[in-house]
Amino acid sequence: MKKDLHCEKCLMPIECRDDLVTVWAFFKIRPYHEACYAHSLKGAATLFVGNTPINGFSGNVTAIAAFLFMWIPLFTDLTLGITVIGSLVVLTRMYSFIRFEKKMPL
Numbered sequence: 735m736k737k738d739l740h741c742e743k744c745l746m747p748i749e750c751r752d753d754l755v756t757v758w759a760f761f762k763i764r765p766y767h768e769a770c771y772a773h774s775l776k777g778a779a780t781l782f783v784g785n786t787p788i789n790g791f792s793g794n795v796t797a798i799a800a801f802l803f804m805w806i807p808l809f810t811d812l813t814l815g816i817t818v819i820g821s822l823v824v825l826t827r828m829y830s831f832i833r834f835e836k837k838m839p840l
């Protein structure tokens with residue numbers, strides 16, 4: 735069963751993974767076209783749409799860094815809050831991949 739993914743901004747289907755940008759906004763991960771994401775950043779929506787995409791190169795780097803940092807408090811006196819936030823970042827990245835990106839053709 736193939737479920738089409740629709741852009742939250744223009745409501746058109748998103749065709750391929752290259753055109754997909756997932757963003758954390760209003761307590762939910764939302765899919766956008768790359769162009770719609772870039773455009774909405776320039777408008778008033780900037781206040782409400784997180785300006786860091788979850789997927790793509792920067793999202794992967796953030797997730798890897800968070801994954802590494804989340805172990806540090808287990809071996810030091812640093813607060814466990816880092817572990818909690820790190821886990822959330824990694825889980826968000828995984829959720830975005832499973833929920834949206836895995837279904838898209840490359």
Ligand SMILES: [Zn+2]
Nearest residue numbers: 741744767770
């Ligand atoms: Zn769109």
